Amino acid sequence: MRERRKESLTRRREAATQGRHSPRAESRPGMSDTTPTMKSLIETRLSDAFAPVRLSVVDESHLHAGHAGWREGGETHFRLEVVSDAFAGKSRVERHRMVNAALQEAFDRGLHALAIKADAPAP
């Protein structure tokens, strides 16, 4: 059980590394095993929606192993920081709603928990 977890972690890490080098690899036709990782899906959606000046997406699923919402394979719990002009003049709730709306597909695909820090750039 533990070994299998380690294996799948390694595989995920490899996938994440590949994703970094060719973020659009998932859209190449005829390739199996190219479903985008949740992390790359989140990054792509936020980049497209907000053209952020700063974006950090961290998979924290391993911290929640074994409790509600977690599942084998991870990709359920994420923490993100996004800084974009799009958030200027918006309330906290509005900023979070904008982020959540941009990530609807990720929630549909099983994203369970999302810690959000969304700000406009400091003036």
Added chain:
Amino acid sequence: MADAHQTIDAEVKSNDVVLFMKGTPQFPMCGFSGQVVQILNYLGVPYKGVNVLDDEGVRQGIKDYSNWPTIPQLYVKGEFVGGCDITREMFQSGELQQFFTEKGVPVKQGA
């Protein structure tokens, strides 16, 4: 679904401070819910905790109620305040204490 909406609406409107959470204030079942519980306890604010794990209808319904996909959710005098991140940010900046006071909800002195 309509039933869940009514249940939620009744809780939100009949309690000055309501936290929809996983688990109970005494025994939170999720770290995010637990953080908000700690903040409310620290401020000494009287509140009602609604355990969404007790009712699947409420668990789903609360996400639609405020167009907010995650739990916990904090409501004060019928108004949606936010989830864990927003509550914590407001607490850390002192806005939350001020917000409660403005809403007429007593906050423990010195908190």
